[in-house]
Amino acid sequence: MALVVGGPLLAVAVSGPAAAAPAPAAVPSLEYAIESRLYEMLNTTLHAGADANLRWLVRNVAARQVDGDTEALLSSVIAEAEASGMVDTGVWWWRDLKDQVANFVVDGFQYEPQIYIPNQDDGVYTTDRVEMAVRPADESAETAQSYWFDTDLSVAPLNIIDEAYVETYEVWVLSVHERADYGGATMVGSADTAAGPAVQAGPVFNALACNPTGIRNNRGDEYMHVWKTDSRSTFGTFLGGKREMRLVVISRSGQVANVYFPKVKRKHITTWQIVDRFLTTWDKAVWGDALGFQWYEVNGGKSTSHSVSYTVPNGGPTLTTTVTTQERDSDGGMMHVLHTDSTYKEYNTGKVQFQMCSVGGDGGTGIDNLACGALAAASSTYAWEGYSPARATDCDANTALGGSHSWANSSGVFPPTNPQWLQVDMGVNKTFSRMVLYTSQGYPIRDFDVQVWNGTTFLTVGGTRGNTNTSVEIRFGSAQTTRLVRVIGIHGPNHQPGFVRVNEVELYAA
Structure with a gap:
């Protein structure tokens, strides 16, 4: 029997996607299909939250931040709960939960359902009553409906929540894991722990000695110094977890660098993120006088390849390459950087702002010490x-x-x-x-x-x-x-x- 839950913003049938609200044209149908599947899991996941041992386990797994965020893969929760004997594996809702997790396939891709607990590491207020929301398909959503088990153990609407609410009170968010495909490299903090073929590795500094004049020298080392976004909402809803940024640098002859940046909380993304990540040694004979900086926010999904092309204004070159992304990744826009630009210049793709740093090189200006940063x-x-x-x-x-x-x-x-x-x-x-x-x-x-x-x-x-x-x-x-x-x-x-x-x-x- 379909159990219908809802509130002022949304009404869906927990047992299937048929009653989901129609998707606005701006929201990909894939996101609504994922959202509908998550609503199907609301009942069984709230059952898990009603069990004191499982509540402890979910919070414990999320607190480990295995992938850099306060989230617990339900597959991990299931495995650890059964290994420790803390759950009755024969109860109907547990069997249903396992089946839903194992068969969460949308458009031919196996997603990993998870519970994300916003701001768990900032000490949100917890109770024995689990309050749960579903990550909205609409990434511009500033509010969401939360649910709980009422006194009859029935799913019922609880609150209309917003970003300020989840900064104070614990909310469990049903979502799918946004595992970034790092091309063989894993990012931890601000340093590479493994350099795969798709990641440009290099030295990382906490404070670079950038050329003080702001002038680039030929064959100087080029670093991404800082980046931020104009708005918290640039890359998704407040229930979407931390932001994982990716930068692809291209020249007239193809890709120069492909770099992933550490996860950043949405509430911090509008302040400058100091990364000082090495990109390349800008040898003009190799890379030319202009580079294109293409940004993405990584969300996961099927791998897909597409052509990226950008023509530098005022008679500049056309920069083209083929980029492999994941189906749900968000386009962060592209901006060109000229070798003649001052490194004090701030660039803006319309979604991402950034500033570069140049170190050393062969010229007669700025810092001429060629060994600096080597x-x-x-x-x-x-x-x-x-x-x-x-x-x-x-x-x-x-x-x-x-x-x-x-x-x-x-x-x-x-x-x-x-x-x-x-x-x-x-x-x-x-x-x-x-x-x-x-x-x-x-x-x-x-x-x-x-x-x-x-x-x-x-x-x-x-x-x-x-x-x-x-x-x-x-x-x-x-x-x-x-x-x-x-x-x-x-x-x-x-x-x-x-x-x-x-x-x-x-x-x-x-």
């Missing part, structure tokens, strides 16, 4: 106090003693009989004529060589002996063009010869 490695590293090769390319020439500013070799390797090296990797070949090496106050490197990679081996191109200065400038006899540079630490200070320290490596075109 990747660093070493033959060994002292294991205590935070010493790291990355200290030598963090764009900070502080010469204070200690691991917070410096790299030092491991104990027991004993230069000078076993020289230790620090390597700077600029990502692409760059041309420079001098190096400035900063070491630690009171502990300068006495003897070191500078080597460059010629494609086959490392060649010594400079160095010094008997140094007692905190900073040393090395001018090379001719300009060097290479990707990799090594400082070969041969001898530490006379009072500690077994340790060589480097606080910063700087490389300059002139």
